[in-house]
Amino acid sequence: MKILIAVKQVAALDEDFEIREDGRDVKEEFLIRDLNEWDDYSLEEAVKIKETSSDPVEVVVVSVAAEEADESLRKCLAKGADRAIRVWDEGVEGSDPVAIARVLAAVAKSERPDMLFAGVQSSDQTFAATGIATAAFLGWPHAAVVSSLDYSPGAKSAVFRRELEGGLLHEVEIQCPAVLTIQLGINTPRYASLRSIKQAAAKPIEVKTLADLALSAGDVGEPGSHSRVRRMYIPDKGQAQLIEGDAAAQAQRLAQIIREFKGDAA
């Protein structure tokens, strides 16, 4: 049995960041990279399934990214993934989530997992698209925003709840193999132990190229993407009226706002 998990090393912005000269992204030196928060939960969900299964389960993480993502892949290995695959080719640069999904689907076709997990979205570009587009290329059943899951590896179906807006859940049964996008809070991701971090550092990361997956340059990058970044810019900040002064003065003003409101409300 095998569960494949699509992961991404995301970027957050340093304070006082700058936009690149071509105006289409933030300058590299202002990006702070880490494993996508959602992926931490989907990995944990797979590792939990592996730990409670009576049959052996292999947990494989895959990322379509340059070498710098090895850091996040090692984090996954330290937290319980058995293998890590990274696919890269210069042509992948500039790929939108649909082009990335095309590559992930090719990996899934060669790995033949029983289930594929992805995060609901990535914290940096928040498309909420990669997992479900991967399912389309595989022709697999799919569901988004899964907040609880009942699945035994190798089973023909799984039951899950998707988290809807406004505090509502929807319980659904789905045929397997399937692609599920996993929501925050589905479990409590573990911390990696020092020992497992050391062990992960020694594990290999399998690097594949587009050619290894029988993909071509036209499948990825701008030609394979369904949208293209035209311009990135810093928006005008909202007009929050700043309450100045020390903590005592700020609290005074806050108290005044609260009292005014209560006066209105009374």
Place this chain on the structure above:
Amino acid sequence: MSGVLVIAEQRRGELRPVSLELISAAQELQSAEGQRSAEGLRSAEGDTVTVAIIASSPHLFLDSLKLAGVDEIIAVKVAAAEFDPDTFEAAVGALIAERKPDVVLVAHSVDSFGYAAALAAKLNLGFATDVFKAGRVDGALVATRGGYGQKVNVEVDFPGRDTVLLAIRANVFKPPEQAAAPKITEFAAPATASRSSGREFIELSSNDDVDMAAAEFILTIGRGIGEEANVAQFKELADAVGATLGCSRPIADAGWLPKSRQVGQSGKTASACKLYIAMGVSGAIQHLAGMKHVATIVAVNSDAGASIFGVAKYGVVGDIFEIAEELRRLF
């Protein structure tokens, strides 16, 4: 190829409010189209806004969709009583094949997360999600979305795509109010063998008796409180100032407060809230979207760059513990 196709969203017999917002978004695009036709680039008759409602009883929703700016409503009857990705992919795919719209608008919602990307991948559609602005630049469709935790705006375009699917952020466009009498058409959806089936809906409940939907004054805590032991201090502060204590997603996920206290898009809708004080909440877009209707938002955060300052009326940049302590003394 012409016009804008809007896919309305319904759940459990009710039209979701975002459906009407999509109509306004479509109208804005249409007026951008109009400018194009004025320049002689296309005929005006193609600039239509068509709204499709996909449901087991689509007729129940027709009256609420008869709004100014809608040229035609398509009633699409399907077997599935509630949202199912295979049903929607097939129905919207068939609509696109028949109507060949330039632009298809869906809500950036949990339902569309489940099928829009698959449809874009299969039908080779231009595609962008969480779009809060769309228009034409030199005749080409340009959509604007956020990036890096809303710290930047990202403009995307769709070179070479005949049809573009956009998932529109909720609570951005104002729903149209004026009624109209658009043409009504029936559309036979293709039969679908769904590979998943909905069983039941479950309302979020807890043994906590708080009613976030009725609360007018909410004090919310976020990641900034650091650890569970600090929750008590803010609970006490909320009680003292007469506020209902709420929390952002990470606090509920960690189990520090019950899920029923979570506010934001996936949490309880704080629909009656008028004064909202957010302490240590950076403001994920889902959280902000769920609180946008509140008249007075006050954000207290040590990070001056936190996204929540973009929607707040008042901002306090400072240490939340110090400010909480000072504030407590005043009540």
